[in-house]
Amino acid sequence: MKLLQQILSELGADLSASVTLVPGSCCYLKGVKTILSFSPELITLSAGKLTLSVGGEDMQVGGYFEGDLLIKGAVREVKVEKSDRN
Amino acid sequence: MKNLTEINITSPAETALKKLQRANIAVYDCKKRGAEFIFCVKDKDIKKVFAIFAKPCYNVRVGRASLKNRLLGGLILRAGLVAGALIFAVAAYISGFFILKIEVGGSGGYLESVVCRIAREEGASLLKPFSSFDSPVAAGRILSLPGVTFCNISRRGSVLVIDVETGGEEPFKAVHAPLVSDVSGRVRKIVAICGTAAVEAGAKVSAGDILIYAGAQAGEEWIEGIAAGFAEIECSATAEYFAPDASDKSIAAAYASLGLQYGDIISKKHSVLPSDGGVRIIMEIEYLHKISINLT
Numbered sequence: 001m002k003l004l005q006q007i008l009s010e011l012g013a014d015l016s017a018s019v020t021l022v023p024g025s026c027c028y029l030k031g032v033k034t035i036l037s038f039s040p041e042l043i044t045l046s047a048g049k050l051t052l053s054v055g056g057e058d059m060q061v062g063g064y065f066e067g068d069l070l071i072k073g074a075v076r077e078v079k080v081e082k083s084d085r086n
Numbered sequence: 087m088k089n090l091t092e093i094n095i096t097s098p099a100e101t102a103l104k105k106l107q108r109a110n111i112a113v114y115d116c117k118k119r120g121a122e123f124i125f126c127v128k129d130k131d132i133k134k135v136f137a138i139f140a141k142p143c144y145n146v147r148v149g150r151a152s153l154k155n156r157l158l159g160g161l162i163l164r165a166g167l168v169a170g171a172l173i174f175a176v177a178a179y180i181s182g183f184f185i186l187k188i189e190v191g192g193s194g195g196y197l198e199s200v201v202c203r204i205a206r207e208e209g210a211s212l213l214k215p216f217s218s219f220d221s222p223v224a225a226g227r228i229l230s231l232p233g234v235t236f237c238n239i240s241r242r243g244s245v246l247v248i249d250v251e252t253g254g255e256e257p258f259k260a261v262h263a264p265l266v267s268d269v270s271g272r273v274r275k276i277v278a279i280c281g282t283a284a285v286e287a288g289a290k291v292s293a294g295d296i297l298i299y300a301g302a303q304a305g306e307e308w309i310e311g312i313a314a315g316f317a318e319i320e321c322s323a324t325a326e327y328f329a330p331d332a333s334d335k336s337i338a339a340a341y342a343s344l345g346l347q348y349g350d351i352i353s354k355k356h357s358v359l360p361s362d363g364g365v366r367i368i369m370e371i372e373y374l375h376k377i378s379i380n381l382t
Contacts, residue, residue, distance in 0.1 A: 034107065038099040039118065061125070064103060065112030 017047045019078055027054055027075040032067050043071060046083065053079040090114055090126035092149035093135055099123040105138050129155060183215050186244040194234055194250030201228055201248055210246055219246070260312050265298035265379040267291045271321035274374065279381075281313035291319065298379065316378035323348060323371055330364040340367040348373035 008015055017031030029045065029052065036044040036051070040059050045052045059073035092115075095102055099116065102123050106113050111134055116125040127135055129152050139146040151159065161168055188205055190198040208224040221239045228237040228250060236251035264281070270292045276283050282299040285291055300313040327340035337356065344351075354371040 035100055035103045038103070038116070061103070061113065061116035063112065063114045064107065064116065066110065 017050070019052070021075060021078060024074050026062065026073070027056075027071040027078065029054075029069045029071070030067060032064070032069040035061070035064070035069070040073070045069065049083050051081045051083045053077075053081070055079070089129055089152045089154050091129055091132050091152045091155065092124060092126050093132075094122050094124050094147050094149040095139055096121050096145040097123055097139070102139075106135070109134055109138055111135065111138075124149060181244045183217075184213055184244055185210055185216060185219065185246050186212065188212075188246045188248065190248045190250060192236075192249045192251045194231075194237075194252040197228075197231060197234070197250055197252075200231060201250055204228055205246065205248065216241060216246070224248075260314075260380050262300060262312055263379070264296045264300045265313050265315065265317065265377065267293055267295045267297050267317070267319060268377060269293055269319055269321050269375050271319040271375065273297070273317060274320050275318040276315070277317070278313070278315040281311060281315065283315070285317075297377070312380055314380035316376060316381060319375045319377065320352065321348075321373055321375050323373065325369045325371070327367040327369065328361065328364060329367055332358040332365050332367070336365070337367060340369060344369070344371070349376065350374040 005015070014031075018029070020028040022028075029047070031047045032052075033046045033048060036046055038044075038061070041055065041057065043054045043059060043061070045054070054071055054075055055077045056071075056073050056075040059071055059075065062070035062072040064070070099118055102125070103113065103116070106125075106127075111127055111131045114126040116123070118124070132148070136146060188202055188210060190201045194201070204227045205219070205224055208220045208227070209218040210224070225237045225239055228234060228248070233252040234250055235253045236249070238249040240247045240249070264284070271290070273285050273287055273289045273291055275287055276285060276297060278298045282302050284296045284299055291297065297317045298313040298315050301308055301310045303309075325344060327336075327343055329336035329340060340356065341354065348371060350373060352372045352374055354369060356367055356369045359366045359368060
């Protein structure tokens with residue numbers, strides 16, 4: 001974990017927003033500003049300048065607090081796009 | 087996390103999540119069921135949730151209370167039952183400290199009254215604490231009772247159980263009657279361990295005469311008690327024996343026929359009289375008859 005943080009820091013990445021995916025189990029996201037849409041197949045999130053679309057099956061929000069979001073279920077894809085609002 | 091309360095709200099999930107996020111409320115296990123949005127919050131946040139969705143347009147309700155709240159609510163609803171159960175438990179616990187019953191068992195059950203009296207004297211009265219009962223002393227006293235070979239004192243809940251076993255021999259039971267002669271004769275010896283001798287050595291007695299009284303004279307007062315002692319009475323008897331002849335063998339057979347009927351024979355003599363087909367041997371004997379009372 002320290003190595004990852006070191007690499008990301010050297011790359012100048014924004015560590016306030018990140019996605020951790022455990023295939024077939026869950027997806028953990030940091031820096032979520034708001035949930036734009038929510039259904040078992042698609043969850044759309046706003047993370048500042050980015051919009052994240054999480055697709056899968058039987059998904060549900062396992063926990064959401066202070067920008068940390070846990071999505072339970074079979075997550076198939078995470079799509080990152082620049083937000084249209086910016 | 088088990089201590090979460092499930093909230094059902096008729097609202098778009100996105101709107102509800104936005105409002106909850108703004109209020110810094112952590113939400114868990116969010117899902118949609120038709121028009122309803124279902125989520126869980128910690129117990130401490132329930133009031134906040136209801137405050138956020140206080141407007142009539144939101145139909146908000148608790149779907150399933152947390153385990154803690156369900157238990158608490160159940161206890162409050164059944165306060166009487168809980169109080170009764172608690173009182174019962176406390177009463178049962180406290181009653182275990184006190185003696186509510188004394189049970190005497192075993193083959194020595196016939197000694198129940200004596201055993202209970204000993205137990206009471208050693209502090210085992212009803213409603214008295216077990217701690218006031220001196221078990222070793224009581225066991226020792228019970229073991230000293232006649233015929234008792236085993237004694238075990240135990241506790242079963244609030245019942246004091248005393249197991250008493252007696253030996254095969256019947257315990258000695260005193261006869262509360264005077265010593266009465268069952269024969270006629272002359273008293274050779276009389277010994278009164280308890281009670282008062284009614285006759286002296288050398289006195290003539292008949293069957294039914296009292297030999298030892300069950301009591302004693304104390305000044306002018308007669309005190310009832312028991313008679314214990316023995317007497318030896320010299321008695322005489324006559325017996326006949328029919329024999330074919332008066333030979334020594336026939337005489338010996340005649341005396342042998344007396345057997346042990348007369349106990350210790352002191353003196354004997356006989357005469358022979360002719361009879362049809364043989365002789366009649368007439369035996370005159372003196373014997374010592376022993377009689378006793380309350381001696382083991």
